[in-house]
Amino acid sequence: MDTQKVTVSDIRNAKNNRKLTMLTAYDYPLASLIDRAGIDMILVGDSVANVVLGLESTTQVGMHEMLHHAKAASRAVKNALVIGDMPYESYQVNPHESVKNAQRFIDEAKCDAVKLEWFDQCLEVTKEIIKAGISVMGHIGLTPQTADKLGGFKVQGKDAEAAQRLIKQALDLEKLGCFSLVLECVPDKIAEIITKKLKIPTIGIGAGAGCDGQVLVSYDMLGLFERFTPRFVKKYVNLSEQILNAVKTYKQEVVSGAFPAKEHTFSIKEEELEKLKGEKNG
Numbered sequence: 001m002d003t004q005k006v007t008v009s010d011i012r013n014a015k016n017n018r019k020l021t022m023l024t025a026y027d028y029p030l031a032s033l034i035d036r037a038g039i040d041m042i043l044v045g046d047s048v049a050n051v052v053l054g055l056e057s058t059t060q061v062g063m064h065e066m067l068h069h070a071k072a073a074s075r076a077v078k079n080a081l082v083i084g085d086m087p088y089e090s091y092q093v094n095p096h097e098s099v100k101n102a103q104r105f106i107d108e109a110k111c112d113a114v115k116l117e118w119f120d121q122c123l124e125v126t127k128e129i130i131k132a133g134i135s136v137m138g139h140i141g142l143t144p145q146t147a148d149k150l151g152g153f154k155v156q157g158k159d160a161e162a163a164q165r166l167i168k169q170a171l172d173l174e175k176l177g178c179f180s181l182v183l184e185c186v187p188d189k190i191a192e193i194i195t196k197k198l199k200i201p202t203i204g205i206g207a208g209a210g211c212d213g214q215v216l217v218s219y220d221m222l223g224l225f226e227r228f229t230p231r232f233v234k235k236y237v238n239l240s241e242q243i244l245n246a247v248k249t250y251k252q253e254v255v256s257g258a259f260p261a262k263e264h265t266f267s268i269k270e271e272e273l274e275k276l277k278g279e280k281n282g
């Protein structure tokens with residue numbers, strides 16, 4: 001297996017050459033498996049709020065939680081490009097702190113790049129972070145941190161005017177120097193138009209097959225998140241069911257005495273046991 005570390009240049013150069021793959025990871029074991037499977041990019045997404053921490057909104061996680069998870073994931077990764085997802089408070093509430101916060105993903109969590117969702121001051125903030133020498137992945141379309149301003153969790157760019165706005169956002173982010181762009185919940189034809197207009201790769205989630213690559217939330221595609229499943233998710237395995245069955249079997253075996261068996265047990269030499277019994281110490 002190729003053990004070369006994926007770089008931002010590799011991601012840029014993949015455009016029109018091969019499809020790119022990205023999945024989210026939030027901890028050491030999953031990041032390690034995803035990396036060993038040869039996925040190009042691992043996103044330590046703020047979706048950790050929903051799928052790991054049981055919160056309602058991604059706006060409920062901050063730098064503390066994101067750095068904690070990013071450190072664990074990047075410790076496991078040898079090859080993939082690791083991208084830290086900047087939490088809402090770190091650049092939307094606090095634009096003046098955004099460069100410092102982006103730098104913490106690189107210095108403390110050893111990420112290779114950061115991702116920012118589109119918002120009103122997106123261009124100013126992105127420009128400053130790139131100026132500081134940090135690689136940025138953009139994110140347009142449905143941006144969960146500001147979904148309330150977009151009318152909820154809905155497909156974006158469904159009329160000509162809205163699609164035109166998305167195209168402009170994409171071109172502006174490319175011009176600033178973003179190395180790649182996530183397109184979330186965008187009609188496939190609009191994603192295709194954006195993909196063709198850009199020189200940087202687009203990574204789609206609910207944006208059809210015309211993007212340069214695809215991303216999914218790992219807990220969705222592994223069947224580990226049961227609260228809801230968006231239409232664009234394909235479940236490749238149902239781990240919830242498998243884990244539930246394994247835990248039920250464990251319970252049964254402990255109750256019945258079938259576990260632990262001989263092979264899970266440590267022994268002591270018979271003579272040592274006899275010696276112990278011979279001693280008058282109990």
Ligand code: KIV
Pocket residue numbers: 024043044045046047048085182205215216217
């Ligand atoms: O946080 C996340 O998981 C994301 C992906 C949906 C792209 O931003």
